[in-house]
Amino acid sequence: MAQVPQTFFDALAVRTWCGLALEALGRAREEIDAINVYPVADGDTGTNLYLTVESAAAAVDAVFIGHEAGSAGSVPSLAEAVRAMAHGALIGARGNSGTILAQLLRGMAQVLAADGDTAHTGAGGLRLALRHAADSARQAVAHPVEGTILTVASAAADAATGAGGGGDCGTVARAACEGARAALAATPRQLAVLERAGVVDAGGRGLVTVLAALVETLTGERQAGTVTYARGPVDSPEECASLPESGPAFEVIYLLEAEDAAVTRLRERLDALGDSLVVVGGDGLWNVHVHVDDAGAAVEAGVEAGRPHRIRITHFGVGDVHTTGGERPPRERAQRAVVAVVPGPGLAGLYTEAGATTVLARPGEPPASGELVEAVRRAHAREVVLLPNDAELRHTAAAAAEQARAEGIRVALIPTRSAVQGIAALAVHEPDRRFDEDVVSMTSAAGATRYAEVAVAERQSWTMAGICQAGDVLGLIDGDVAVIGAEVTATAETVLDRMLAAGGELVTLVLGDEAPDGIAGHLEARVRESYLAVDTVVYRGGRQGALLLIGVE
Numbered sequence: 001m002a003q004v005p006q007t008f009f010d011a012l013a014v015r016t017w018c019g020l021a022l023e024a025l026g027r028a029r030e031e032i033d034a035i036n037v038y039p040v041a042d043g044d045t046g047t048n049l050y051l052t053v054e055s056a057a058a059a060v061d062a063v064f065i066g067h068e069a070g071s072a073g074s075v076p077s078l079a080e081a082v083r084a085m086a087h088g089a090l091i092g093a094r095g096n097s098g099t100i101l102a103q104l105l106r107g108m109a110q111v112l113a114a115d116g117d118t119a120h121t122g123a124g125g126l127r128l129a130l131r132h133a134a135d136s137a138r139q140a141v142a143h144p145v146e147g148t149i150l151t152v153a154s155a156a157a158d159a160a161t162g163a164g165g166g167g168d169c170g171t172v173a174r175a176a177c178e179g180a181r182a183a184l185a186a187t188p189r190q191l192a193v194l195e196r197a198g199v200v201d202a203g204g205r206g207l208v209t210v211l212a213a214l215v216e217t218l219t220g221e222r223q224a225g226t227v228t229y230a231r232g233p234v235d236s237p238e239e240c241a242s243l244p245e246s247g248p249a250f251e252v253i254y255l256l257e258a259e260d261a262a263v264t265r266l267r268e269r270l271d272a273l274g275d276s277l278v279v280v281g282g283d284g285l286w287n288v289h290v291h292v293d294d295a296g297a298a299v300e301a302g303v304e305a306g307r308p309h310r311i312r313i314t315h316f317g318v319g320d321v322h323t324t325g326g327e328r329p330p331r332e333r334a335q336r337a338v339v340a341v342v343p344g345p346g347l348a349g350l351y352t353e354a355g356a357t358t359v360l361a362r363p364g365e366p367p368a369s370g371e372l373v374e375a376v377r378r379a380h381a382r383e384v385v386l387l388p389n390d391a392e393l394r395h396t397a398a399a400a401a402e403q404a405r406a407e408g409i410r411v412a413l414i415p416t417r418s419a420v421q422g423i424a425a426l427a428v429h430e431p432d433r434r435f436d437e438d439v440v441s442m443t444s445a446a447g448a449t450r451y452a453e454v455a456v457a458e459r460q461s462w463t464m465a466g467i468c469q470a471g472d473v474l475g476l477i478d479g480d481v482a483v484i485g486a487e488v489t490a491t492a493e494t495v496l497d498r499m500l501a502a503g504g505e506l507v508t509l510v511l512g513d514e515a516p517d518g519i520a521g522h523l524e525a526r527v528r529e530s531y532l533a534v535d536t537v538v539y540r541g542g543r544q545g546a547l548l549l550i551g552v553e
Helices: 011-034 045-070 078-092 095-112 123-140 149-162 169-190 192-197 202-219 260-273 295-305 345-353 369-379 391-406 419-427 435-447 488-500 519-530
Strands: 250-257 274-282 285-292 307-315 334-342 357-360 381-387 410-413 450-456 461-463 466-468 473-477 480-485 506-512 535-542 548-552
Touching: 011 045, 011 078, 011 202, 045 078, 045 095, 045 202, 078 095, 078 285, 095 123, 095 149, 095 202, 095 250, 095 274, 095 285, 123 149, 123 169, 123 274, 149 169, 149 202, 169 192, 169 202, 250 295, 260 274, 260 285, 260 295, 285 295, 295 307, 295 345, 307 345, 307 369, 334 345, 334 369, 334 419, 345 357, 345 419, 345 535, 357 369, 369 381, 369 391, 381 391, 381 419, 381 435, 391 410, 410 435, 419 435, 419 506, 419 548, 450 488, 461 480, 466 480, 473 488, 480 488, 488 519, 488 548, 506 519, 519 535
Parallel strands: 334 357, 334 381, 381 410, 506 535
Antiparallel strands: 250 285, 250 307, 274 285, 307 357, 450 473, 450 548, 461 466, 473 480, 506 548
């Protein structure tokens, strides 16, 4: 059905634009993934842009639904719609290009929302919005590179400004899209890796798709989806040349609640740690993206700056062209990978260093099945071992596994109920073994690991050990409250003694940020003095909800 054109830009236009952009990126996703060779040839730019816009569209829809529920016929203002779009993109941004797109949308929102509760804007407002978007996105990137989405965004803003002071919003959008399309076609002449691969920039290609959706919103005209590449269109990933430069091994992304001054210091620290640094957002909420060799250091830098959450760490993989400079098709799948849900940034770093793709679970905010499916896709392997590390996530993980299997990925779900069981499973993981043998070995190791945690009760409750009051220290063994105490270290010691009464050879302690100083040393001494031939290992889990996790195997 043809889109009904609008001559001005209002909240309804924002909603329509997000919906059309999402549909267009859905159609173009595989093509954009296939031409993704910069900054990392990992074949996910189209997918990342799609997920970013999906989050933006969902946020805008939520604002409209809220107004509809409040009063009949009520619609949000332009400011409400664009702020929702920007916020949704910010919290849902994926990858380098998705993070930059989030800042482009935020830059537009800053201009379009400046007049408060105005119902709409005209051509002049849209020109200013596109200009500010391009400038703010460039400022968000630590080291801007020409021939990328930044170049395409700047060209779109230049063309919109050059269209003159007359016309309507459709005229401005059309000029911006045409300028972006011309700049995109020229990107191979600006970036050598694109020239060698015979492709245009994937992020820029995605931005042209988003701008074409804006043209359709405002004029009703669907723009052509093809772009003339340097050496013709690329239809398959095998046609992409290799990326000769070496680079960091991990992509780290997280949302961060922090003050502006702390973010300025964070930029400097992360810039020294790696490359492809993009920090977008403001007003206390930021999205941080960087490529590093030390994923743990990147997360710790965020902890020092404020409160990081929704942490996603992706290992580019042994043999990835980004890490080795070798030549291979950028989207070739690994044979096997592990995907794990982890409760804290410290464990995320530990799991990632062991080669796993991680999904961070914040206390009270378990990941949805879609997030697990996305992580399985990011692992980019033919075979995936999925570790939910939480009994309550078993059904969610099962649904994710079924969806991934429907996409042709062989997935084995090991029903780990705690992160310490996941550590045990990961310790015996051998990707060179037959898949079934590896899964059996990992399942056996996880099942042989008893698990416990020490936490503080939030309210009065009935438990297996009696009635607890708010503020009591709880010791849970295999998911049930076994000890109620008044002091953390003493309660942890009682829990550990009960677990080791049944035997054990290795104790794993994972400390939360709020665990008392000296608790690890005290428990290590207890094991050393009271239990012969039992070893202890200690990890720092960061903000993981529980004060302490304990594993005995």
